[in-house]
Amino acid sequence: MFNRLKHTVAACAALVTVALAAFPAAADPAIWVIKDEDSTIYLLGTVHILKPDTVWRTPAIDRALGESAELWVEVETDDTAGMQALIGRYGLDPANPLSGKLSPDDLVRFRAAVVALGADPARFEPFRPWLAGLTLSVAPLIKNGFDPKSGVEEKLKAAARDGGKPIRSLETMEQQIRFFADLPPREELEFLLSALDATEDTAPVLDGLVTAWSSGDVDAIGTMMNDEMAAEYPGLYDALLVRRNKDWAGQIETLLKGKGVVLIAVGAAHLAGPDSVQAQLAARRITADRLPD
Numbered sequence: 001m002f003n004r005l006k007h008t009v010a011a012c013a014a015l016v017t018v019a020l021a022a023f024p025a026a027a028d029p030a031i032w033v034i035k036d037e038d039s040t041i042y043l044l045g046t047v048h049i050l051k052p053d054t055v056w057r058t059p060a061i062d063r064a065l066g067e068s069a070e071l072w073v074e075v076e077t078d079d080t081a082g083m084q085a086l087i088g089r090y091g092l093d094p095a096n097p098l099s100g101k102l103s104p105d106d107l108v109r110f111r112a113a114v115v116a117l118g119a120d121p122a123r124f125e126p127f128r129p130w131l132a133g134l135t136l137s138v139a140p141l142i143k144n145g146f147d148p149k150s151g152v153e154e155k156l157k158a159a160a161r162d163g164g165k166p167i168r169s170l171e172t173m174e175q176q177i178r179f180f181a182d183l184p185p186r187e188e189l190e191f192l193l194s195a196l197d198a199t200e201d202t203a204p205v206l207d208g209l210v211t212a213w214s215s216g217d218v219d220a221i222g223t224m225m226n227d228e229m230a231a232e233y234p235g236l237y238d239a240l241l242v243r244r245n246k247d248w249a250g251q252i253e254t255l256l257k258g259k260g261v262v263l264i265a266v267g268a269a270h271l272a273g274p275d276s277v278q279a280q281l282a283a284r285r286i287t288a289d290r291l292p293d
Contacts, residue, residue: 027056030216030271031064032278032288034252040261041252042068043277043288045221045268046152047213049138051145056152056214060291068263071160072168073153075176086174090181091131098127101189106196113199117143130180133192136199156265170248170266179240187236213268216293222273230275242275249280256286 032043042064050056065071077083099107110132111121117139124132148154157167183191212220230237248266255262270277278288 027058027214028216028293029056029058029061029213029268030218031060031291032271033064033291034256034281034286034288036256038259039256040067041255042261042263043271044152044263044265045213045218045271046265047210047268048151048153049141049146049148050150050152052147052150054150057155064263065156065159066163068165068261070166070168070260070262071156072170072262072264073157074169074266075171075173076167076169077173079173083173086177087131090174090177091128092126093128094126097125098129098132099125101129106193110192110196113196116199128181129188129192130183133188133195134180136192136195140199153265156263168262170251170264171244179244183239184235187233190233191236218272221268221271222276225269226273226275230273237275241269241273245270245275245277245280248277249284249286252277252281253284253286 030045034041034043044061044064098110102110110124113136114121114124117136119139124135127135160167180188180191209221209224211217212224226237226241229241248264248270252264266277273279281288
């Protein structure tokens with residue numbers, strides 16, 4: 001469960017998320033469309049960090065982007081200085097060292113995992129548990145050749161800029177960081193321990209997620225990334241998925257009242273399961289139709 005929880009949480013954050021370990025020859029990520037008389041909104045589920053040689057663009061994705069006047073993503077993370085300031089504000093707690101928040105056994109495991117990644121455990125002492133957990137989630141991926149600059153959103157943003165299209169965001173960087181920073185202490189520590197448990201077997205878990213996402217198997221994504229989290233950690237599930245999906249549905253409803261065509265690209269977990277963005281839209285009597293393969 002902790003493996004799946006870790007990857008579900010990471011998929012919701014712009015800082016780190018699921019990565020693709022391999023990719024089938026014929027990719028076909030799921031896309032939905034919402035329409036009224038004068039508006040069209042495309043919804044694309046994504047992953048945020050990929051190996052540079054990953055091939056994922058499809059004619060359907062290219063058409064959606066080509067038709068769209070704007071690209072919307074979860075958050076814009078290009079302001080490095082702003083991100084560093086927020087990490088300092090919400091992610092560091094030098095007065096309460098991380099080692100004092102872990103049991104002796106977990107501290108030994110944590111230090112061993114950090115050393116295995118080629119880092120110095122002492123550097124983590126001022127980290128809050130959520131930041132340490134996110135670092136443990138992404139560091140093995142980077143070490144194995146994954147690159148945030150190769151993620152779906154980064155490539156879509158580059159294409160949008162080349163086409164002179166504005167890029168909008170559903171959330172601010174501070175909002176995204178606070179989804180973690182505002183977790184209750186117990187859930188924040190559980191997140192760190194989940195990342196620690198998963199440091200050695202990230203790739204096998206991701207292989208299944210990659211297969212589901214790349215083939216457009218939304219039911220499998222919901223099962224692997226959402227179901228157990230909802231059952232075992234309802235607080236995390238509500239904070240990191242449900243509330244955000246409801247907020248995004250409201251923003252989409254507002255966009256639908258305007259005119260034109262936009263593409264919205266968000267983590268695939270948000271478009272799967274009974275509390276998905278599409279389900280929240282349905283509660284507002286707005287239909288999202290999946291485009292045919």
